[in-house]
Each structure stands twice: as C-alpha cells, then as structure tokens.
Amino acid sequence: MGVDATSGHKAQSDLSRHEADHPSSAVAHFAAHEPLMLDSGFALAPWQIAYQTYGTLNKDRSNAILICHALTGDQHVANVNPVTGKPGWWTSMVGPGKPFDTDRFFIICANVLGSCMGTSGPASLNAATQNPWAVDFPVVTIRDMVRAQARLLDRLGIESLFCVAGGSMGGMQVLQWASTFPDRVFSAIPLATGAKHSAQNIAFHEVGRQAVMADPDWHGGHYRLQGIRPEKGLAVARMAAHITYLSEGALHRKFGRRLQDRAAPTFSFDADFEIESYLRYQGRSFVERFDANSYLYLTRAMDYFDLADDAGGKLAAVFKGTKARFCVASFTSDWLFPTRDSRAIVHALNAAGASVSFVEIETDKGHDAFLLDEPVLFATTRGFIDAAARARHLPEASR
Amino acid sequence: MNDHSSRVDLLLVADMIEKGARVLDVGCGDGSLLQILTDQRQVDGRGIELSQSGVNGCVAKGLSVIQGDADTDLIDYPDDAFDYVILSQTLQATRQPREVVKHLLRIGRRAIVSFPNFGHWRIRAQVAFLGRMPVTKNLSYAWYDTPNIHFCTIRDFISLCDELQADVEKAVALDRNGSAMRMNLPWAVWNMFGEQAVFMLKRHGIK
Numbered sequence: 001m002g003v004d005a006t007s008g009h010k011a012q013s014d015l016s017r018h019e020a021d022h023p024s025s026a027v028a029h030f031a032a033h034e035p036l037m038l039d040s041g042f043a044l045a046p047w048q049i050a051y052q053t054y055g056t057l058n059k060d061r062s063n064a065i066l067i068c069h070a071l072t073g074d075q076h077v078a079n080v081n082p083v084t085g086k087p088g089w090w091t092s093m094v095g096p097g098k099p100f101d102t103d104r105f106f107i108i109c110a111n112v113l114g115s116c117m118g119t120s121g122p123a124s125l126n127a128a129t130q131n132p133w134a135v136d137f138p139v140v141t142i143r144d145m146v147r148a149q150a151r152l153l154d155r156l157g158i159e160s161l162f163c164v165a166g167g168s169m170g171g172m173q174v175l176q177w178a179s180t181f182p183d184r185v186f187s188a189i190p191l192a193t194g195a196k197h198s199a200q201n202i203a204f205h206e207v208g209r210q211a212v213m214a215d216p217d218w219h220g221g222h223y224r225l226q227g228i229r230p231e232k233g234l235a236v237a238r239m240a241a242h243i244t245y246l247s248e249g250a251l252h253r254k255f256g257r258r259l260q261d262r263a264a265p266t267f268s269f270d271a272d273f274e275i276e277s278y279l280r281y282q283g284r285s286f287v288e289r290f291d292a293n294s295y296l297y298l299t300r301a302m303d304y305f306d307l308a309d310d311a312g313g314k315l316a317a318v319f320k321g322t323k324a325r326f327c328v329a330s331f332t333s334d335w336l337f338p339t340r341d342s343r344a345i346v347h348a349l350n351a352a353g354a355s356v357s358f359v360e361i362e363t364d365k366g367h368d369a370f371l372l373d374e375p376v377l378f379a380t381t382r383g384f385i386d387a388a389a390r391a392r393h394l395p396e397a398s399r
Numbered sequence: 400m401n402d403h404s405s406r407v408d409l410l411l412v413a414d415m416i417e418k419g420a421r422v423l424d425v426g427c428g429d430g431s432l433l434q435i436l437t438d439q440r441q442v443d444g445r446g447i448e449l450s451q452s453g454v455n456g457c458v459a460k461g462l463s464v465i466q467g468d469a470d471t472d473l474i475d476y477p478d479d480a481f482d483y484v485i486l487s488q489t490l491q492a493t494r495q496p497r498e499v500v501k502h503l504l505r506i507g508r509r510a511i512v513s514f515p516n517f518g519h520w521r522i523r524a525q526v527a528f529l530g531r532m533p534v535t536k537n538l539s540y541a542w543y544d545t546p547n548i549h550f551c552t553i554r555d556f557i558s559l560c561d562e563l564q565a566d567v568e569k570a571v572a573l574d575r576n577g578s579a580m581r582m583n584l585p586w587a588v589w590n591m592f593g594e595q596a597v598f599m600l601k602r603h604g605i606k
Contacts, residue, residue, distance in 0.1 A: 325463065350480075351476070353480060359451070376455050384461065386461055387460075390461070
C-alpha cells in the first residue's frame with residue numbers, strides 16, 4: 001500500500017470520528033432535562049439525533065416519509081456521503097422522480113441511536129466524563145431507535161408520517177413504528193426483513209462481535225483512549241457479515257474461482273482468489289468509516305428484536321386494529337431474511353385484517369438486493385406509494 | 400381464455416357485490432376484477448395470486464395483493480374476515496377444491512365461485528366422439544400442460560355445495576357468447592349449454 005493510500009485511510013477515519021459528535025447534517029439536541037427513556041431502564045441525557053431531509057414539507061404536514069437505514073447505513077440517503085465521498089446509499093429509490101419522489105414528498109432519514117454518524121452512541125462524547133461513551137453506553141433496542149426518531153418528528157412538528165420505509169434493520173424499525181405508534185403511520189414498507197431475528201442471524205452477529213472483542217486493540221471497548229482502533233477484528237466481522245448479504249449464486253457469477261492478478265496459485269495465504277481480495281477490501285474500507293463499538297451495539301439491537309414479544313408472542317395481536325397499509329417485499333436469494341420471514345409478517349397482517357401487499361422478487365443478489373438496481377422493487381414501491389398518496393389526498397405526481 | 404367471455408364473467412361477478420364491501424379475490428390474476436370493483440364499487444379489496452408476475456403487476460397498480468396459494472394460505476385468514484370472497488376461474492386449478500370452497504365459506508359472509516363447466520355439450524362431444532381430451536376456445540390447454548387439474552360440471556358443483564351445507568343464493572350460467580342464460584331453465588339444461596357458471600354461496604343458516 002502506498003503512502004497516499006495510507007494517509008487517505010487516516011484522513012477518512014479522522015473524518016468519521018469527527019462525524020460522531022459533529023455531523024455534517026442537521027442535528028436535534030435534547031438537553032439534560034429531556035432524557036430518552038430506554039428499554040433497559042436507562043435515561044439517556046443529554047442526547048442528540050442527526051438527520052437529513054430532502055424535499056419540502058407541505059402545509060398540512062401530511063407528506064413526510066421516514067426512511068430507516070440498515071445496520072451500517074446512515075442518514076445520507078441521497079447525498080454524497082461526507083466520510084466516504086460516495087453517493088448516498090439509496091439514490092436508486094430516493095430523489096426527483098424516483099419512487100420516493102423528493103419533488104412530492106418530504107423525506108427524512110435519521111442516523112439510528114447507537115450508530116456513529118452524529119446520533120448518540122458509543123462513539124459519542126459522554127458529557128459526564130468528557131470521554132467517549134464506549135461500552136458504558138447503554139444497550140439499545142430497535143424500539144429505542146424508533147422512540148428517538150419519534151422525538152425528532154415531535155421537534156419537526158410532524159404528527160403523522162405518510163410512509164415509513166426501510167430494509168433489513170431498517171425494516172425492523174418500520175415494523176416497530178407500526179406497532180409502537182400505529183396512529184402516526186399511514187403506510188409502511190418493510191423490505192427484506194423479519195419480525196424477529198433468527199438463531200442463525202444471532203449466530204452470525206456473535207461471530208462478528210467476538211472477532212471485534214478478540215482484537216487486542218479493542219482494549220475492553222476503550223480503544224479511543226489508547227488512540228487506536230480494533231481494525232483487524234472489525235474487518236473480519238465485516239467480511240463474515242458481507243458473505244451473508246450476498247448469495248452463493250451471485251458469488252459464483254461475480255467471482256467464481258478466478259484468481260486475483262495472477263496466473264497460478266502462489267502456495268501461500270496471500271489473497272489468491274478474487275473473492276478473497278474482494279472481502280479484504282470490504283473489510284478494510286468498512287473500518288475506515290465505522291466505529292467498532294457501534295457495530296457491537298447495533299448487532300445487539302437486531303438480536304434483541306422480536307416484535308411478537310410486545311404482544312405475548314402473537315404477531316397478529318401486534319398489528320390488531322392497525323389502519324396502516326403495508327407493502328412487504330422479499331428477495332428469492334436472501335438467506336439472511338428469507339421469504340418465509342416476510343410471509344410470517346404478511347400472515348400476521350392478514351389475520352389482523354390489515355391492508356397488505358406482498359411481492360417476492362426474483363434475484364440472485366441476496367439480501368443486499370434491496371439496495372441495488374431492482375426494477376421490480378421500483379415498480380412495486382412506486383405503485384404502492386402512488387395508491388397510498390391518492391388515499392391520503394396528496395397531489396398526483398407532476399411528471 | 401377468451402377475452403370477451405372473461406370480461407362478461409368479471410362484470411357479472413362485480414354486479415353481485417355491494418358498494419363499499421370488504422372483498423378478497425383469491426387467484427386475482429392481473430387484478431382486472433379488483434380494479435373494476437375498486438373503481439365501480441369502491442370496495443375495500445384484497446387479492447391473493449400465485450404467479451409472481453401477476454402479483455407484481457397488481458401491486459404496481461396500487462392494489463393490495465399478496466403472493467400466495469389458495470390451497471395453503473387461506474387457513475391464515477380469520478372467520479368472517481370479508482363480506483365477499485371471490486374465486487374466479489381458479490377452482491379447477493386448485494389441488495383441493497373442496498377444502499378451498501370450505502375456506503371461502505368460512506372467511507366470507509358470501510362466497511362467489513366462477514368456473515368453466517365441464518358438462519358443456521362440446522366438451523362431452525369431444526370425449527364421446529373424438530375420444531380425445533377436450534380443447535376448446537375457453538379451455539385451450541392440451542392435457543399434458545394444463546394447470547387445470549380438477550374440472551367439474553355444474554351438477555358436480557351443486558352436489559359439492561350440498562355436501563358442504565352451503566346455500567346457493569344466486570347462480571348464473573353463461574352460454575357460448577357470454578350471455579347469461581335464462582334463470583328458470585332446469586340445471587340439466589345449464590349443465591349442457593352453459594360454458595361457464597357463477598355461483599354465490601353462503602353457509603347454511605347465516606344471514
């Protein structure tokens with residue numbers, strides 16, 4: 001690796017550390033007397049939530065859409081990411097004329113509680129100690145994330161959301177919104193998600209957390225005080241997780257057994273195969289932008305998620321009486337949140353008499369398909385959003 | 400399926416449904432009937448469709464449709480969840496038609512079932528005189544690739560209704576041109592000359 005690459009790497013990780021407390025997006029601050037009450041019983045204060053908005057809120061305040069991001073996502077849905085310099089993570093879905101049309105709707109995306117891009121989390125400064133929270137930060141849940149978002153909406157003066165949408169961990173937040181704040185959700189789009197985290201998914205997360213914590217640079221979570229980060233552990237965690245976001249078919253199609261810049265195996269443990277080189281790159285670039293402790297907290301939040309727990313184990317009871325309309329989508333090659341997880345949600349919604357649409361989209365792109373160019377997903381979302389907008393008496397799209 | 404006659408079939412079903420009712424269309428295809436019901440009858444409509452392309456098309460039109468199978472997924476619906484449950488031109492493609500009709504009667508206050516009549520004289524004639532499995536304009540599949548695995552005649556269907564203790568509230572047979580046949584004709588005539596039948600059923604004893 002050249003000198004330039006190393007200094008670029010350093011610059012990006014410095015940037016990401018800075019973003020944790022001073023995000024380059026809007027921030028809502030909540031003072032010591034405005035605590036966020038968490039499921040763990042902890043009263044978090046002061047705290048802050050960083051967010052981006054796109055489009056214009058209409059006079060009736062009826063056209064707001066909340067986008068919920070996934071595990072390692074952030075609030076930069078449709079603008080250049082301030083840390084990576086790359087385009088927003090959902091520019092395929094959010095923008096002028098896109099299914100989430102910024103010409104028609106007021107789009108909000110907030111960094112989730114426990115993350116590291118400006119909303120309070122383990123990477124943020126603990127006002128009491130003037131050190132980073134690190135592992136002293138309280139363990140948070142998906143419901144805590146949603147409560148924090150609701151507090152933000154209160155600040156913005158938005159009583160009812162036209163739509164809540166998101167995939168994976170974002171989809172969990174969507175379902176939690178519909179359950180915790182049924183009167184504030186007009187429509188909901190949970191994508192590639194489940195009403196609970198499966199044993200297999202918890203197992204994968206545990207491997208990732210153990211990789212981070214086994215890295216001596218983790219220092220019991222207080223690596224920032226040592227001026228160091230558990231880069232190797234977090235990279236391994238990301239590499240393992242990344243495999244679960246893809247599918248065997250896509251790996252075979254993209255990489256097969258092809259060798260990386262060489263004609264023959266080197267009889268060493270160098271990255272001989274393209275897939276190895278690709279995973280190492282994924283691991284490397286992830287540690288530059290993401291906080292290792294945040295990774296522990298957010299994976300934990302997903303593990304704890306079991307929506308039916310809110311209603312004595314009966315998922316249908318969670319949605320009883322809901323007036324929201326739902327659009328559920330799964331992808332055929334997603335083995336992290338397989339179609340049967342989405343079907344369980346759909347069955348519960350049907351049993352609750354809710355209005356629900358459900359599509360299973362044929363693709364070999366695995367779990368990550370919800371982030372990628374999937375025309376069927378665009379058409380489905382557009383059709384659902386347009387019908388919901390008519391039902392809410394919002395003006396038609398101008399184009 | 401013949402476009403003209405299928406349209407008549409849809410309109411006939413639509414005519415049976417009250418405005419603003421809660422409707423489930425089982426096997427809703429491309430959503431034509433749900434669209435008609437939504438536009439003309441302002442129903443609260445839902446659909447189940449087996450084919451992915453059908454579902455995707457419906458949802459893109461803004462209809463509330465889920466991917467599912469009449470044979471396996473009706474069990475998830477609670478009793479009396481809908482005013483009307485419709486099974487339009489799908490009965491003959493189900494694996495367990497008897498169970499499916501039972502579920503329709505359980506889920507809906509009324510069940511509307513339409514199906515091609517296998518007792519029509521042209522079909523009888525093909526089997527009787529040509530010794531071949533029938534292929535007609537409305538039933539255009541060859542025996543080896545047909546999705547239609549459980550054909551019945553109007554008479555067969557009526558005896559199934561008796562077995563399930565379902566009351567026939569309305570029944571219409573369509574002739575070859577897609578026009579409704581006169582109501583006062585005996586079943587045997589319908590069974591011979593009706594190409595399609597539409598039945599509205601309810602559980603015996605409910606209002």
